[in-house]
Amino acid sequence: MTPATHYMIKSNDNKSIWITKEAARHCERVFSIFQANPQLVIPVTAASNELRKVATWCEQYKDGYTHHPPTDWDRQFLAIEDAQLTDVLTAARKLLVPPLMGICFRALCERSQQKRLEEKQKNDGLCYSIQSEDGQVFELTAKAAKLSGTICTMISTNAVQINNKENPIRLELNAAPLSIIFKWCEHHKDGTVGVMTAWDKELLAVGNQELMEVLCAANALGVKTLFQMVTDIIGQPGWGRQ
Structure with a gap:
């Protein structure tokens, strides 16, 4: 009897996929079964399109795969949508x-990292123009603006446009406390604000009058955590003594 040169697997949509004996060596889960029974048709719980992709990859490297990192052929071969790439990974795991x-x-990890980077760059690039009562214009990123309940309300109710320097959000607050508040918001925009840090203490190491202005402005803007930090400083024994 002539030794089998091809083996057959069957997809869950009832399609048959042939694979050469040499290529099948990559399929560790089924190769030993084929060796014992070459005529057997092995069902695999994966769709035919993805199984064909796996079989094609195995045929490409039927003489062995020693490439690290992936080759240009690998990258081009797997230049497919994320959903299909995930399905190919699943099919490869089945075999x-x-x-x-x-x-x-x-490839999926690299794509995920790239998407996160692009999203961060996009968010960092989206800014609201905000004008103080004394005429200074600030640029506050969209993520930092989320720390101000008042600004969030203004954005949602007044159809404020992003990156609109010609029509800034106008606040009845002076630039000096706003400068400190917006710097605080930018610093904390990417993480959960917890206890007061050394950075916070240094930022708020200003004169008594200036700190009271920050307190009032933070309250007006609904920056609750900063308001609480300033309240804690003012509440310390001896604060306000010259």
Whole structure:
């Protein structure tokens, strides 16, 4: 009897996919089964399109895969939508093709990191123009603006446009306390604000009158955590003594 040169797997949509014996060596979960019974048709719980992608990759490297990092051919071959790439990874896991699993996983991680970077750059680039009562204009990023309940309300109710320097948000507050408040908001825009840090204390190390102005402005803007920080400073024994 002539030794089998091809094996067959069947997808969950009932499509048959042939794979050569050499390529099937990559499929660790089924290769030993094929060796024992070459005529067997092995069902795999994956769609035919993704199984064909796995089989094509295995055929490309049927003589062995030793490439690290992935080759240009790998990148071009897997230049597909995230959803399909995830399905290919799943199919590769069903057949246990470690090199392809690693390539797919790495590609998905890189894409996820790139999306997060692009989203951060996008958010950092979106700013609201805000004008103080004494005429100074500030640029406050969209993420930092979320720390002010008052500004968030103004944005949601007044159809304020982003990156609109010609028509800034006008506040009845002076520039000096706003400068401190907006600097605080920018510093804390990416994380949860907890206890007062050394950075916060240094920022708020201003004169008594200036700190009272920050307190009033933070209250007016609904920057609750900053308001509480300033309140804690003012409430300390001996504060206000010259």
